[in-house]
Amino acid sequence: MTIPNARFARVVLDSSLPQLDHPFDYAVPENLATEIRVGQRVIVPLRSGNRRSDAFVIELADATEFPGTLSEIESIVSPVPVVPGHLYELARAVADRQAGSVSDVLRLCVPTRYVRVEKSFLEQNPDYLARADSESDVEKRPIAVSPTPAAAGSQATQRLFILDAGGTEQRGAWSAPRWSWSFVERAKDYIARGQSVVCVVPDFRDVSHVEHALAHANLESVTVRVDGDVPSAQRWLAYLRILSGEPLIVVGKRSAVYAPVPRLGLLYLWGEGDDSLVEPHAPYAHARDVALIRQNLTGCDLVLSSFVPSAAVMRLVRMNYLDLSKSSSTRPKIQATDLERGSSDLSQRIPSQVFSAIREALPDGAVLVHVAKPGFASTTRCAQCRERARCSECSGPLRLGARGSVPMCGWCGRMHPTFECRSCGGVSLIAGMSGQSKIAEELGRAFVGARIVVTEASQQMSELPDDRVIVIATPGTEPLARNGYRAVIILDGEVTRSRDDLDTDVHALSAWLTAASFAADDGRIVAVGTGPLLGRVMATRDVDGFVAQSLLDREVLGLPPAVRSAVVEGPTELEPQVRQVLADLPSRAILGPTSTRDSKQRFIVLFDYRNGAEIAKSLRALIVTSAQQSRKRASAQMRSESADQAPSRTTRVTVRMDDTALAHLES
DNA sequence: AGCACGCCGACT
DNA sequence: GTCGGCGTGCTC
Numbered sequence: 001m002t003i004p005n006a007r008f009a010r011v012v013l014d015s016s017l018p019q020l021d022h023p024f025d026y027a028v029p030e031n032l033a034t035e036i037r038v039g040q041r042v043i044v045p046l047r048s049g050n051r052r053s054d055a056f057v058i059e060l061a062d063a064t065e066f067p068g069t070l071s072e073i074e075s076i077v078s079p080v081p082v083v084p085g086h087l088y089e090l091a092r093a094v095a096d097r098q099a100g101s102v103s104d105v106l107r108l109c110v111p112t113r114y115v116r117v118e119k120s121f122l123e124q125n126p127d128y129l130a131r132a133d134s135e136s137d138v139e140k141r142p143i144a145v146s147p148t149p150a151a152a153g154s155q156a157t158q159r160l161f162i163l164d165a166g167g168t169e170q171r172g173a174w175s176a177p178r179w180s181w182s183f184v185e186r187a188k189d190y191i192a193r194g195q196s197v198v199c200v201v202p203d204f205r206d207v208s209h210v211e212h213a214l215a216h217a218n219l220e221s222v223t224v225r226v227d228g229d230v231p232s233a234q235r236w237l238a239y240l241r242i243l244s245g246e247p248l249i250v251v252g253k254r255s256a257v258y259a260p261v262p263r264l265g266l267l268y269l270w271g272e273g274d275d276s277l278v279e280p281h282a283p284y285a286h287a288r289d290v291a292l293i294r295q296n297l298t299g300c301d302l303v304l305s306s307f308v309p310s311a312a313v314m315r316l317v318r319m320n321y322l323d324l325s326k327s328s329s330t331r332p333k334i335q336a337t338d339l340e341r342g343s344s345d346l347s348q349r350i351p352s353q354v355f356s357a358i359r360e361a362l363p364d365g366a367v368l369v370h371v372a373k374p375g376f377a378s379t380t381r382c383a384q385c386r387e388r389a390r391c392s393e394c395s396g397p398l399r400l401g402a403r404g405s406v407p408m409c410g411w412c413g414r415m416h417p418t419f420e421c422r423s424c425g426g427v428s429l430i431a432g433m434s435g436q437s438k439i440a441e442e443l444g445r446a447f448v449g450a451r452i453v454v455t456e457a458s459q460q461m462s463e464l465p466d467d468r469v470i471v472i473a474t475p476g477t478e479p480l481a482r483n484g485y486r487a488v489i490i491l492d493g494e495v496t497r498s499r500d501d502l503d504t505d506v507h508a509l510s511a512w513l514t515a516a517s518f519a520a521d522d523g524r525i526v527a528v529g530t531g532p533l534l535g536r537v538m539a540t541r542d543v544d545g546f547v548a549q550s551l552l553d554r555e556v557l558g559l560p561p562a563v564r565s566a567v568v569e570g571p572t573e574l575e576p577q578v579r580q581v582l583a584d585l586p587s588r589a590i591l592g593p594t595s596t597r598d599s600k601q602r603f604i605v606l607f608d609y610r611n612g613a614e615i616a617k618s619l620r621a622l623i624v625t626s627a628q629q630s631r632k633r634a635s636a637q638m639r640s641e642s643a644d645q646a647p648s649r650t651t652r653v654t655v656r657m658d659d660t661a662l663a664h665l666e667s
Numbered sequence: 668a669g670c671a672c673g674c675c676g677a678c679t
Numbered sequence: 680g681t682c683g684g685c686g687t688g689c690t691c
Contacts, residue, residue: 013691046691671689
């Protein structure tokens with residue numbers, strides 16, 4: 001393939017300044033004309049020539065529409081096209097949806113370069129660059145070059161939600177969750193067809209499970225792990241392989257969803273409702289949304305899966321955008337019990353059914369006792385009647401920071417050194433403390449001679465020391481038992497339920513069913529403190545029905561995810577600008593302002609799905625103008641405030657689309 | 668961000 | 680007259 005000498009290059013700058021987030025044209029100097037490719041990282045001069053910036057070539061052309069005089073590309077960083085057209089296209093779409101910049105997305109996708117690794121890789125693969133040329137259609141074409149849709153010639157594209165029932169299975173040397181085995185079954189076919197698979201999971205433990213299952217199926221040689229835990233030299237090597245077009249199974253956490261395999265056959269997202277799939281940095285995209293966008297752009301197959309569908313996914317199922325399928329494994333019934341009212345001592349916290357379940361199970365194998373995460377329990381309850389403790393002024397939830405601190409209202413910030421319960425007049429509070437060690441102590445007394453293990457979030461224990469053991473674990477720390485635990489006990493149900501945001505119930509169900517998933521198929525599961533409603537859902541395992549119903553409720557109330565939301569935060573004088581920029585747009589509501597902890601203003605904008613693009617565009621414009629004004633404001637502040645106290649925080653405007661933790665909307 | 672341009676006040 | 684302070688605007 002011959003490369004025409006391109007005279008002009010269109011680039012995106014590798015800068016997070018919002019006002020620079022658009023294409024720039026540069027002249028290609030003659031000495032670079034035959035080497036330059038779409039996707040390469042280049043260095044370009046900016047303004048006076050003293051400044052320079054990294055940039056990615058997104059298009060080569062023979063003409064430019066820029067009326068001014070062009071600067072020249074200064075140099076090419078490496079011959080490898082690290083941002084192929086389809087990756088730029090994805091990054092652009094994600095940035096547009098999230099009101100963010102392309103460069104912020106690309107930073108998540110492209111790892112740091114390792115020159116030595118790259119050099120030796122290119123020596124060992126002499127035809128690599130030529131192949132990359134043909135792979136990415138390097139001719140002078142517009143940027144929107146999507147990879148060939150997976151379905152070309154074969155069966156129709158699948159978009160699927162799989163409701164997983166849980167369970168652990170041992171095959172060969174490895175125990176792994178059942179979902180990871182069925183993922184491998186599915187992935188094999190795509191590799192056989194010469195296509196690639198991307199598997200995105202919430203947690204590093206999940207990555208390991210998938211790796212084990214893949215290794216068992218002899219797919220190690222086509223498996224690429226793109227964890228943050230992989231050393232960076234190795235990550236760069238992995239990235240080069242991903243770009244090469246060889247059929248691969250890429251496994252990783254949230255940022256793996258961007259892995260730029262050229263022939264993507266299947267995009268698989270496990271645990272689609274998990275909060276850790278949200279990128280905590282700008283532009284705050286949820287891997288599930290990125291996956292939906294990517295499916296739409298490439299036409300690949302898409303599988304989302306979890307123990308409990310998120311309300312967002314349920315919406316897509318009800319629209320028939322996703323097909324619902326339920327895994328057919330037989331699972332034990334979940335026995336839900338509640339605490340007796342008015343009792344707070346430990347003997348009541350662990351009801352008798354729990355002791356008998358453990359007693360029965362222990363001779364045959366391991367028992368998992370699942371307690372809520374300690375930090376999960378910031379809200380408080382009346383020690384007497386167990387009702388949620390609420391602020392006497394505004395009815396907001398009372399929260400505890402550090403242990404022994406004064407309870408504070410989560411809405412208005414009022415401190416409450418004393419408390420009087422509204423329902424029963426009780427005057428003392430209990431925090432939803434988990435007290436793993438207290439439970440360990442209690443169980444140790446009850447089961448003399450049993451081995452008791454308390455897990456910690458920091459340690460990675462994937463296998464059990466021996467069979468007859470009681471494991472006391474917080475979410476995410478549970479070790480796998482070979483073919484599942486004989487019994488799983490879920491304690492602290494009421495603590496999990498005390499988290500307050502829109503999706504409390506769905507999150508609680510998800511936490512409990514995750515715990516339940518560790519049980520053997522003929523094991524026993526007892527859940528304490530789920531409340532009658534969720535207890536019934538657990539017992540019947542009608543989780544999709546429950547989430548569908550809660551989605552219907554949201555539709556009536558006009559709340560996410562029946563509608564979309566954007567959380568806008570910025571400096572105190574933000575309000576007129578927010579209202580102005582959204583004035584002519586069809587938003588449903590602009591809620592706020594409320595004050596954040598760091599005294600910024602926060603607005604919540606609610607709008608319909610069909611208006612998302614428009615709203616995002618306007619909010620983006622708000623970010624750009626506020627970035628241009630920020631210095632003006634800062635210097636004005638400096639002058640008026642007698643210079644000695646300088647709280648010169650850069651009050652940037654941030655926008656988070658479809659935030660999962662909208663506590664403010666709860667009435 | 669960082670740098671140049673330009674519009675007002677104080678000056679050899 | 681013109682030197683230079685610092686807002687304002689732009690970066691192909």
